[in-house]
Amino acid sequence: MTAPSTAPAPPSRGGRWIQQWDPEDETFWKETGEKVAKRNLLFSVLSEHIGFSIWTLWSVLVLFMGPEYGLTPADKFMLTSMVTLVGAVVRVPYTFAVAIFGGRNWTIISASLLLVPTVAAFTVMKxxxxxxxxxxxxxxxxxxxxxxxxxMTNINAFFPLRKKGWALxxxxxxxNIGVPVIQLAALAIIGASGGPRVLLGIYIPLILVAxxxxxxxxxxxxxxxxxxxxxxxxxxxGHTWIMSFLYIGTFGSFIGYSFAFGQVLTNQFGRTPLEAAYVTFIGPLLGSLIRPVGGALADKYGGAKITLYNYVxxxxATAVLIAASMQKSLGLxxxxxxxxxxLSGLGNGSTFKMIPGIFHTKALGKGLEGEAAAAYGRRLSGASMGLIGAVGALGGVGINLAFRQSFLSYGSGTGAFVAFLAFYAACFLVTWAVYLRRSAAQGQATTASEAKPQLSYAEV
Structure with missing residues (x-):
């Protein structure tokens, strides 16, 4: 298995290949780099946006699947769990594909591949x-x-360290906004008495455009x-796996709840598909919009601090959900x-910002400075992002399986929420113990020999 990093450029292959790229050079960044990076960011977002829509497609399709489809609530939670699982696993090879094919080229390929599940769903949805x-x-x-x-791997290479929180x-x-957008589209189609094939038919040309x-x-x-x-x-x-654990709590929550919210409303509170669709898009929409804010706050105050308070x-919020679930209060x-x-969206931004900061701090602890420290940080943060993103997405699998078991055992999602509350408490403790505890200054490099006494991750 391999991971992206920067290295001396090979001979030009022609086409849309950039031979020299140094975003840490402020003159280069102001004169050339920023404009190019932002252009690539824009169209990367578009492709990723549609990718999220197709990934979470089945969170919407299960709302269309009434009694005539013969599926139980447990069947639907199992279905969405497995979709989430595949999405988590493929993140690892997708991370490394950027360096093999090129960021632009892989974006074209990965966007085109979205036609496969969309056309297949169009064929069998009956x-x-x-x-x-x-x-x-x-x-x-x-x-x-x-x-x-x-x-994320592609955009990480385009931006300097000081801009990564905002850009990522x-x-x-x-x-992430691809999640509420497809849910809003489903709301409009259900409201107009349309079927799931109408929704799928809308996305096929959008994939080609991307x-x-x-x-x-x-x-x-x-x-x-x-x-x-x-x-x-x-x-x-160790930081790769610690951050994977924390990312389960933030992104795993976001994607898991995105799949499960509508099903919980229909199964626990008796909402119709249309009634559920009226509210299911709100959470993913706000969680997506606030993610850049989480990154920006992390840039300013430190990702570890924002992440810690976010878990509180x-x-x-989870404790309130448990109370509302027990009291059967739909509004609350x-x-x-x-x-x-x-909060899951805010934490998404702050946790992902921490990754390049942690490895840059480790570089400084090794005695590296300037470009050498930046290169070390880029190398390891780029390599770790795919693993962290993949493991984090597995949290979505756990959430849907927890809801499935909770409904089978108790007839509601209350049991699952209790488990989630315990997990967030563990995430809080890990964040504090590893990145903010006073003694972190003496011991948070991978080995004691790597650390300087003043090394601290509080500002990452």
Whole structure:
């Protein structure tokens, strides 16, 4: 397995390949780099946005699937769990595809691949289709989850360290908005008495447009290549797995709740598909819009601090959800769930900002300075992002499986929320103990020999 990093540029391959790219050079950034980076960011967001829509397609399709489809609530939670699982797993190869094919080229390929699950779903979406067929076609939609990893890896190479929180937050937030957008489209179609094939028919031409725009406006960077050593170093570094754990709590929550919210409303509170669709898009929409804010706050105050306080908020919101669920208060439940979405989005931005900051801090602790420290940080942060994104997305699988078991055992989602509350408490403790505790200054490098006494991750 390999991972992207920067290296001396090979001979030019022609086409839309950029041979020299140094965003840390302020003169280069102001004169050339910023304009090019922002253009690539825009069209990367578009492709990732549609990828998220296709990945979470089945959170919408299950609302169309009434009694005539013969699926139980447990079947539907199992279906969405498996779609989430595939989306998590494919993030690893998608991360490394950027360096193999080029960021622009892989965006074209990955966008075009979204036609496969969309056309397949269009073909089988009708009563009488077996659960196994739905499951197989649903698994295809998981490839949409991979677009996030390749897009984040690509954009990470375009921006300087001081801009990464904002850029990665905007890139991820723009992609995350694909979730509420497809839910809003479903709301309009259900409200107009349309069927699921209408929704699928809308997205087929949009996928083609995203692929064409990527081909016309995006660029590849030649000095981004796969670095086997970086992948191994990232996998061995404890911070990669600590951040994976924290990202389960933020992004795992966001994607898991995005799949499950509508089903919880219909199964626990008896909402019709149309009534559920009226509110399910609100949480993912606000959670997506606030993700860049989380990145920007992390740039200003430190990602570890924002992440810590954010987990406090997520714990409080979950406690309110437990109370609302037990009291069967739909209004309170809905408000608390939307707040939890918002906090998961804020935490998405702050946790992902921490990654390059942690590895840059480790570089300084090793005695590296200037470009050498920046290069070390880019190398390991780029390698770790795919792993962290993949493991984090597995949180969505856990959430849907927890809801499935909770409904099978108790007939409601209350049991699942209790488990989520305990997990957020663990995330709070890990964030504090590893990145903010006073003694972190003496011991948070991978080995004691790497750390300087003043090394601290509080500002990452």
């Amino acid at each position: 009563p009488g289709t077996s659960f196994n067929t739905f499951l197989l076609v649903g698994l295809l939609a998981g490839i949409g989850g991979g677009n996030f990893a390749s897009s 937050g905007l890139n991820a937030g723009g992609g 692929a064409v725009l990527a081909a016309v406006f995006m660029d590849n960077i030649e000095n981004v290549k796969n670095d086997t050593g970086a992948a191994k170093d990232a996998a061995k570094d 908020g997520m714990g409080v 439940f809905t408000v608390a769930f939307v707040v939890l979405f918002v």
